[in-house]
Amino acid sequence: MDTSRKPGPVRIQDVAAKAGISAITVSRVLHQPAQVAAGTRARVHAAIEALGYIPDLAASALASRRSGIVGVLVPTIANSVFSETVAGLSDALADTGLQTLLGDYGYSADREAALLRAMLGRRAEAIVAVGLIRDPALRRMLRASGVPVVETWDLADDPIDLMVGFSNEAAGAAMGHHLLVRHYRHIAFVGGADERAAARFAGLRRVIAPVHGATLTRLDRIGDLSIEAGRAGLAALLDRPHRLDAVFFASDVLAAGGLLEAAARGLSVPRQIAIAGLGDLEIGRALSPPLTTLRIHAHEMGRRAGEMLTRRLAGEAVPGAAVDVGFELVVRAST
Amino acid sequence: MDTSRKPGPVRIQDVAAKAGISAITVSRVLHQPAQVAAGTRARVHAAIEALGYIPDLAASALASRRSGIVGVLVPTIANSVFSETVAGLSDALADTGLQTLLGDYGYSADREAALLRAMLGRRAEAIVAVGLIRDPALRRMLRASGVPVVETWDLADDPIDLMVGFSNEAAGAAMGHHLLVRHYRHIAFVGGADERAAARFAGLRRVIAPVHGATLTRLDRIGDLSIEAGRAGLAALLDRPHRLDAVFFASDVLAAGGLLEAAARGLSVPRQIAIAGLGDLEIGRALSPPLTTLRIHAHEMGRRAGEMLTRRLAGEAVPGAAVDVGFELVVRAST
DNA sequence: CTGAAAGCGCTTACAG
DNA sequence: CTGAAAGCGCTTACAG
Numbered sequence: 001m002d003t004s005r006k007p008g009p010v011r012i013q014d015v016a017a018k019a020g021i022s023a024i025t026v027s028r029v030l031h032q033p034a035q036v037a038a039g040t041r042a043r044v045h046a047a048i049e050a051l052g053y054i055p056d057l058a059a060s061a062l063a064s065r066r067s068g069i070v071g072v073l074v075p076t077i078a079n080s081v082f083s084e085t086v087a088g089l090s091d092a093l094a095d096t097g098l099q100t101l102l103g104d105y106g107y108s109a110d111r112e113a114a115l116l117r118a119m120l121g122r123r124a125e126a127i128v129a130v131g132l133i134r135d136p137a138l139r140r141m142l143r144a145s146g147v148p149v150v151e152t153w154d155l156a157d158d159p160i161d162l163m164v165g166f167s168n169e170a171a172g173a174a175m176g177h178h179l180l181v182r183h184y185r186h187i188a189f190v191g192g193a194d195e196r197a198a199a200r201f202a203g204l205r206r207v208i209a210p211v212h213g214a215t216l217t218r219l220d221r222i223g224d225l226s227i228e229a230g231r232a233g234l235a236a237l238l239d240r241p242h243r244l245d246a247v248f249f250a251s252d253v254l255a256a257g258g259l260l261e262a263a264a265r266g267l268s269v270p271r272q273i274a275i276a277g278l279g280d281l282e283i284g285r286a287l288s289p290p291l292t293t294l295r296i297h298a299h300e301m302g303r304r305a306g307e308m309l310t311r312r313l314a315g316e317a318v319p320g321a322a323v324d325v326g327f328e329l330v331v332r333a334s335t
Numbered sequence: 336m337d338t339s340r341k342p343g344p345v346r347i348q349d350v351a352a353k354a355g356i357s358a359i360t361v362s363r364v365l366h367q368p369a370q371v372a373a374g375t376r377a378r379v380h381a382a383i384e385a386l387g388y389i390p391d392l393a394a395s396a397l398a399s400r401r402s403g404i405v406g407v408l409v410p411t412i413a414n415s416v417f418s419e420t421v422a423g424l425s426d427a428l429a430d431t432g433l434q435t436l437l438g439d440y441g442y443s444a445d446r447e448a449a450l451l452r453a454m455l456g457r458r459a460e461a462i463v464a465v466g467l468i469r470d471p472a473l474r475r476m477l478r479a480s481g482v483p484v485v486e487t488w489d490l491a492d493d494p495i496d497l498m499v500g501f502s503n504e505a506a507g508a509a510m511g512h513h514l515l516v517r518h519y520r521h522i523a524f525v526g527g528a529d530e531r532a533a534a535r536f537a538g539l540r541r542v543i544a545p546v547h548g549a550t551l552t553r554l555d556r557i558g559d560l561s562i563e564a565g566r567a568g569l570a571a572l573l574d575r576p577h578r579l580d581a582v583f584f585a586s587d588v589l590a591a592g593g594l595l596e597a598a599a600r601g602l603s604v605p606r607q608i609a610i611a612g613l614g615d616l617e618i619g620r621a622l623s624p625p626l627t628t629l630r631i632h633a634h635e636m637g638r639r640a641g642e643m644l645t646r647r648l649a650g651e652a653v654p655g656a657a658v659d660v661g662f663e664l665v666v667r668a669s670t
Numbered sequence: 671c672t673g674a675a676a677g678c679g680c681t682t683a684c685a686g
Numbered sequence: 687c688t689g690a691a692a693g694c695g696c697t698t699a700c701a702g
Contacts, residue, residue: 008400009695011695013696058402058696118434360689362681366681398694
C-alpha cells in the first residue's frame with residue numbers, strides 16, 4: 001500500500017493520480033461533467049468514492065472567487081417569526097448552490113457588526129438582514145463592499161440596496177383603527193425597544209392621538225420575548241391607576257402572557273380588557289379566547305429576498321425600489 | 336488618486352503598500368501584534384482603517400490550515416431546547432476565535448448528509464451534533480476525517496468521538512416511575528419517530544410493562560412539534576375505546592396542546608387525565624395546571640461540548656468516555 | 671475531450 | 687523587529 005501521501009484530507013491531486021488523469025479534469029467532473037468523456041467521468045467518480053474525497057471549499061472559493069455563501073443576519077432566531085423568514089430564504093436558495101450562513105446577533109449592535117465583518121470576510125456573495133441595518137458605519141461598509149444586500153421586515157426610503165418588507169407604522173395604525181372601531185379608547189402598547197416596535201407605536205399613536213378622550217401609553221422595558229414578560233407587562237399596566245381598555249402586544253407570545261394574566265386576575269377578555277398581538281403564532285390561536293393579531297408574511301419575505309438575490313447574482317437588473325408585502329389584520333375573539 | 340488597483344475587495348497587499356511595509360507584517364499585526372513595533376502597528380491599523388480592509392478568511396484558512404469553523408448539526412432549530420444547546424455552545428466558544436456554522440437538517444437524513452459534507456468541505460475544525468449521528472456511512476466518514484466530533488443529547492456505547500448527553504431511556508423510565516407512584520395505570524406516550532423518542536418510550540415500557548394490569552400505548556405519527564399536534568394527539572387517544580389515565584408527551588409544546596384539548600373537553604387535569612411533558616419550557620409553567628415535565632440540561636450540554644472541543648483542539652487529552660449530564664423530573668400539578 | 675501554467679489572498683517557516 | 691520565497695488546494699483562461 002502506498003502511504004507516501006502526507007496526513008490530512010484527500011486532495012484533488014490524490015484523486016487525479018488515482019484516476020490517472022489531471023486535477024483539472026477532476027475539477028471538471030465536479031463542475032461541468034458534460035464536458036468530460038463518460039469513461040473518464042466514471043473513473044473519477046470511482047476514485048472520489050474510494051478515497052472519500054471532499055473538495056476544499058475554501059480553496060475552491062479562493063480560486064473561483066465565488067464563496068457560495070449568503071450571510072443571514074437575524075436579531076434572534078428564537079423568535080419564530082424570524083426563523084420563518086430564514087426558512088423562506090433557504091427554500092428560495094435550495095437549488096442555487098448557495099448556502100446560508102446564519103448570524104444571530106441577539107439584538108446586540110456589537111455582535112451585529114462582528115457578524116457582518118465575518119460574513120464579508122468569508123466573501124459572502126450576498127447578505128440578507130432581518131430588519132434594517134441601522135449603524136451608519138455598517139451601511140457605509142456594505143455599500144462600499146458592492147455585495148448585494150436585502151433588508152427585510154421594514155420599509156425605508158434609503159435602503160442599502162434591495163428591500164422587501166412591510167410598513168410597521170401602517171401595521172400599528174391598522175391595529176389602532178381596529179381598536180377604535182371596537183370602541184376601545186384607553187389603549188396601551190407593550191413592545192420592545194427596537195426600531196420596528198417604535199414604528200408600530202408611532203402608527204398606533206397617529207391614529208389614537210387625534211381621538212378626543214382617548215389615551216395611549218407605552219411599556220417598552222419588557223425584557224425578553226416571553227409569556228412571563230407578557231404577564232408582567234399586563235400586570236404592570238393594570239397596577240397603574242389609569243383606565244385601560246385594550247393592550248396591543250408586539251408579539252403573540254407576549255399577548256399570550258397577557259391573556260393568562262387576565263385570566264389569573266379573573267378579568268374577562270375582551271369585555272374587561274381587550275388583547276391583541278402580532279405574528280399570528282400558534283399559541284395565539286390555541287389559547288382562549290383566540291387572539292386578534294397582525295399576520296406578517298415572514299416566510300414570503302425570506303423567499304422573495306432569495307429570489308431577488310439570485311436574479312441579481314445572475315446579472316439580471318432588479319428594481320431597486322422596496323417591495324411591500326403588506327400584512328393582515330386577523331380579528332378574533334380577544335378584541 | 337491612484338486607481339491602478341483592479342476592482343474587488345481590498346487585499347493585504349494594498350494595506351501593506353499603503354503602510355509602506357510588507358504583507359507579512361500586516362498579517363502579524365492581525366495575528367501576533369506583540370511581535371510588531373508599535374509605530375509600524377499604528378501605521379498598519381491606519382491603513383486598514385483607511386482602506387476598509389477585511390481579510391479574506393478563505394485565503395487565511397487555506398494558508399493556515401485553520402478554518403476557525405465549528406459545524407453544528409441540529410435536527411431543527413425551531414425546537415427551543417435545541418437552540419438552547421446551540422446557545423450554550425456559542426457561549427463556550429465566544430472567546431476562542433472559533434465561529435459556529437449552523438446546519439439545520441429538518442430531521443431529513445439527506446439534508447444531514449449534505450450539511451455534514453459541506454462542513455467537512457469548509458474544513459470545520461470540529462463538529463457538534465445535537466443528537467447522535469446514526470447513518471453508518473456518515474459515522475465512517477467522520478471517523479476517517481479525523482475531525483473532533485461531539486455528539487449530544489444522548490448516550491451511546493460507541494460514540495464517534497466525544498459525547499455529552501443523558502440517557503433518554505432513563506428519562507422515560509423516571510417518568511414511568513412517577514406516573515406509577517401516582518397510581519396512574521393506563522398510560523400513553525406521544526412522541527416523534529426519532530431515536531430519542533424511541534429510547535424514552537423504551538424506558539417507559541421497561542417500568543410499566545411488568546406492572547400487573549397496567550397498559551401502555553404509543554402514538555408516534557404526530558406531525559410537527561406544535562400545540563395543535565398535541566391537541567390532535569390527545570384527541571386521537573381519547574377517541575379510542577381504551578381506558579387512559581395519563582399521557583407523557585415528548586415535548587412540553589405537545590403537552591400544552593394536551594392540556595388545552597383536555598380543557599376543551601371539560602376534562603379535569605390531573606383528576607380525569609394526567610399530562611406530562613419534556614423540556615421544562617415556559618409554556619408548561621404558564622398554563623394551568625402547570626405541567627409536570629423532564630428538565631433537560633440543554634444549555635449545559637452545549638457549553639460542555641464547546642469546552643471539550645476547545646481542550647481537544649488545544650492538544651489536551653480529553654477522556655473519550657461519554658459525559659452524562661443527567662436530567663430532572665419536575666413534578667407539578669398536571670400529574 | 672484533456673492538460674500545463676498561472677494565480678486566487680493569505681500564512682509559514684526560515685533568515686537576518 | 688521585518689521580509690523573500692514557497693505553498694495552501696483549488697479554478698481559470700488558453701491551447702491543442
